Amino acid sequence: MPFKNLRQQQQQQTGRKHFAVLLDPDNLDEATCLQLLALSELHPIDFFFVGGSLITTNNQGGLIRLLKSNSDIPVILFPSNSLHIDKQADGILLLSLISGRNPEFLIGQHILSAPILKASQLHVYPTGYMLIDTGRQTTASYMSGTTPIPYDKPEIAACTAMAGEMLGLRYIYMDGGSGAQNPISAAMISAVRKAVDIPVIVGGGINTKQKAKAALDAGADVIVVGNHIEKNPGFLAEVSQIVSSYNVALDIHR
Secondary structure (H helix, E strand, O other), X not given: OOOOOOOHHHHHHHOOOEEEEEEXXXXXXXXXXXXXXXXXXXXXXXXXXEEOOOOOOOOHHHHHHHHHHHOOOOEEEEOOOHHHOOOOOOEEEEEXXXXXXXXXXXXXXXXXXXXXXXXXXXXXXEEEEEEEOOOOOOHHHXXXXXXXXXXXXXXXXXXXXXXXXXOOOOEEEEEOOOOOOOXXXXXXXXXHHHHOOOOEEEEOOOOOHHHHHHHHHHOOOEEEEOHHHHHOOOHHHHHHHXXXXXXXXXXXXX
């Protein structure tokens, strides 16, 4: 299972699917957070990702404390730079923006973060981060000064993911960005899934049950939903049920 310190080969053999809810500290108030926590007790999720491409408030620490004091669901940092490290979390996605050519996000921020992470108790998850063009410029592409992989070029995504795996990264995160016009195509997810033997995380533009199912069918190991759940908390239950149905079917066929 991803983010539980198990070998990637074991994760691939199980074939289980996972669901992460991405929480932006700038957009989430306490009442909505508590509502999501209550829903997660009835409709299980696997992880809370906390962070965003641009954080303009001091809310992150309080949000993590709220999550940790009311739930046992792992809290994983989704940082845009070294300023967003918080030792209260359980782990951190150490994102290397392999779809771009900006050295600051390939290695620069990691150098600044390394001594802090070394001294912390955070589990570090080296992750190849790939921005995908989904119809509009996102905050992530603007802030990083990088060009996303074209929507209709699955071969570029596959080769980029392969390079990330060969460099030793342990996860691939394909992101269409917050408020994406379109989800990442099934063809691109499938191409990346076939190209690598490490877990594939997919987020951005997943705002219907059909889109969640399409990403899972194409080979996503983890689907991430954020923006739509902030606006429509009930969507958490819908995605949870879809992911659970995959895992129940897997268990039945064993």
